[in-house]
Structure formats: structure tokens, C-alpha cells
Amino acid sequence: MEIEGYKSLQIVPHNPKSSVVYVYLNRPSQRNALSSDFFTEFPKALNSLDHNPQVNVIVLSGAGHHFCSGIDLNSLSSLFKDHSSHDRGRSGEKLRRHILGLQDAISAIERCRKPVIASIQGACIGGGVDIITACDIRFCTKDAFFSVKEVDLAITADLGTLQRLPSIVGYGNAVELALTARRFSGLEAKELGLVSRAFNSKHELDEAVRDVAEAIAAKSPLAVIGTKAVLLKSRDLTVEQGLDYVATRNSATLLSNDLHEAVSAQIQKRKPAFSKL
Template identity: 70%
Template sequence: MSEGEYKSLKIEQVSPTSNVFNIILNLPKTLNALSPSFFHEFPAALYSLDHNPSAAVIILSAAGNHFCSGIDLHSLSNTILPSHVNSTDRGRSAERLRREIKHMQDGISAVEKCRKPVIAAVHGGCIGGGIDVITACDLRVCTKDAFFAVKEVDLGITADLGTLQRLPNIVGYANAMELALTGRRFSGSEAKDLGLVSKVFDTKEDLDLGVRAIAEGIAAKSPLAVIGTKSILLKSRDLTVDQGLDYVATWNSGVLISDDLKEAISAQREKRKPSFSKL
């Protein structure tokens, strides 16, 4: 999928010499609601940047006044639900609906399958499906006036795109339970206290500058070390400590022989910035 074919987002390189790229949610008229096209285009954009040697870190941000207002309920009701509601075969109807849900889940899980770190930069509202998206990201930062809500319970549905699976690992089980059951709105400062975001910036301009600085700092590090760190942390969620240690031992036995280690040691010895090859 070429860049011009995206309907719900756009890709921009921070600068011609930067290894940081932006994926920008680009449906401001709907407050960047997650449309059916998003679930095709978002994983395609991530795949494209994951296989782009010039891309080391990805920033996920949004156009307009809000990050994401959740699932586009109008599109959902027009394109997904009618075919299941009107079906006379309940078994086949349920199977098709399950397949649609799995497709949308895969669209968001693509963040974790992307080797490159993905940093969510949130301003304005981040509601429902927006929480699904940012909890799949590797780092999250926001503006002081950002606000969040796990809103699905107020729509009569159970959140099914990842929030209930990922949020407890980020903010703790009890906090996740309270946020998901109440559907209440909470602020950027509370999100920081909960651990959902790691930094809060005063303005959108500060956010843009701050998240770029974070991304550029990561992009300057060994790409093998960065993708290894992401992979090991994600894998270790599902492993015991002993299993995780065994996994990282196997990982490092394959990559420690790279030139990155030599370059990092030489740079420290020579008191200069290291220069690593692209992936």
C-alpha cells in the first residue's frame, strides 16, 4: 500500500536525515474515530515502516483537536452489524462476527508485531478504541489537557480489542478494573500517576518537541539492542522468570556477535557518539 492510498492516516518522516517516522491518525472530522479502513491501513503502515531500514522509531500521533474518539460506531453499524443481525443462521452469523472482531484485534496487535518501538503521543481525547491502540504501544506520553476513558461499558459492550488484556499490565489489575467498570473520564495527570503515560507536557507544541527528543534518543542507539529489548519485554509477559532468562540468553547468543557491541565499546573508549548500521 503506497502512502497516497491511506484514507485514515498518513506517514511522515520527521526530517530527511532522521530515523524517526510519524504515523498520524488523519480523520479529524470524526475526531479520528477508528474506521473500517483504519484496521486495514494501520497494520500496513506499521509493516511498511518495520521493513524500512531508514525507520528506527515510530511516533503515533493524531491530526485535529483529539487523538481518538474510539470506534466509528456509524461505520460499524452500517458495515459489520447488519450482516450478522439479519442472518437467519445464528451459528454462521456468530462466526462471521468473531472473524471481524479478530480482524480488528489483529489491526491493533500489529503494534506489538512491529519490531520498531512505537511511541503514542496523545493530545485531547483518547476514548474507547483509542485506549486499545495506546496500550499496545511501547511508550505513551500526553499533554496536560489530554483525557482518557475506557468507554465501552457505557455502550453496552465489553471492550474486545486489547484494553482489558493490556491495561492491567500497565496500571495494575485493580486500577484497570475500576476504569473499565466505571467508564469514567480521567486526566493526563492521573494517567501519569497510574503509569499509563510516562510524561505529561504542558502544550501540544511541547508534546511534539518532547516526543521527538525521546524518539531521536532511542533511534541513536543500537537497532539490534532496541528491537531486542522490545521483543524480550513483550515475550517475558507470558513467561516465568526462568523461561524469560532462557529466552534472552538464546536471543543474545545470536546478536551479541554483531558489530554494534564493538562500536558501542569503541565509542565509549574514544568519547564519541556511536554510529550503528541500519537494520
């Protein structure tokens, strides 16, 4: 698999025989703060992996000791230069388009058909929370720490946390975390439901993430991407609308070679072997 070079990311296949790929936020000396390069490169990288038939599952992690410390403060400072104008209307329209572009980079996680698993250690602050709330599965170490930090920077969080976090941890918990910007641990993140599991060490986290990623990667690619798509779509629909959507989707994909292979493998008591997507 050819891996394109990026300034803010590192993409590493798990092993040559695996369809799991690791994407690392790769600015460890800045605790993986999100630079302008990230917002250009991240959606491009995910789109490339989404279209790569050799990739079934993506693990998103941070290089070094931290997951992500939020948006690089130098990037925030540049906003004053880039969007300063005597014409407030044009300046505001330009800033709005800039924000929409940043949002789109995070939403690339949900647009990616393949499941994205967040593996979180150390700091997960501000923009880091925006990223993980868009991921499909979230695991962390118990000593990881989180903060919806934007109000401390005189900002209303605008990259997805305020839209996605309430459905994950509940509205009341999301309001409290967003208004106080308080720091909370990996253990509390587990209690809140922000992460599915919290581990005693980075080693235990890595092993668990690898096992879950490989287990998902071994399943029918059609079933996996369909499940992700239906869950995301149904989030914004009534139950009746969600049922109608999955019925329509399955009418097009249910009768596949993967279904035949899965049933045959069950009958023959063997592991199924699915074709690439």
C-alpha cells in the first residue's frame, strides 16, 4: 500500500496482511495541536483511505504522549490578520466560509465509509474533542484527560462538539462540560459514555484497539459500511424514517456475495473470506 507523505499526519498500515490502517496526528512536539496543514490534509487522507479497497478499518491516534491539544494558537492568531477588514460584511462572510471549511475537515470522519476508531491517550482538548465525537468508536487510557476548552478562549465551539456531544453523553452533561470547560479524566469519560472503554495503560489500550479493529476488519465490508451509514443517518431521523431508510438501503445491498459467504461459513463452521470492497 502506498502511503502519501503529509506534514501533519502519519499513515501506517498495521501489517502487510492487515486491512487496518493507523492514522496518527503527527506533531508530537506541539502535543498534536491542529495546524492549517491538518485541515487541508486530513480530509484528503480519509478520502484516499475510503477509496482504497485494501483498507477496511481506520484507527486514529496521536503521535507521542498526547492525542490532541486543540487548534494551534498560532492559527487562531492568524485569524485576526486574515479576516480583518473595514468592511464587516465581507470580513464576516470570509470568516464564515473559513469556519465551514474547518468543519468540513472534521466531518470527513463521518463521510468516510470505513469505521474510524479513536485511540486516545494524554490530552484530548478542544479540537481533539471535535475529532473524537465524529469517530465511530472511542477508547482511551484511564489517565487521559479531556476538556471542551473553547469558552476559556472566548470562543463558541464551532467544529462539531456542541452538535455531536449531547447525543453521546446526554444534553445535561454536554452543557455542563461545554460551559465550564473543566478537565475530566478518562475514567469519567467512560462513566459519561464519551468512550466505550478506558484502560490502565497505553499498552492495554493499543492491544484492545488492535483486537477490535481486526475483528471489525474481518467482517463483511458491505455490512460494516452499511451499519455505519444507517447509524449516522438514523441519528437525525425518526424511528419510522430510519426503518424506511435501512429497508431501501438493504434492498440494494442485502443480496450480496458476502451474505452467501457468511451463511456458508456458518454452516461449514469456518471463518468467512470476503472480497475487497
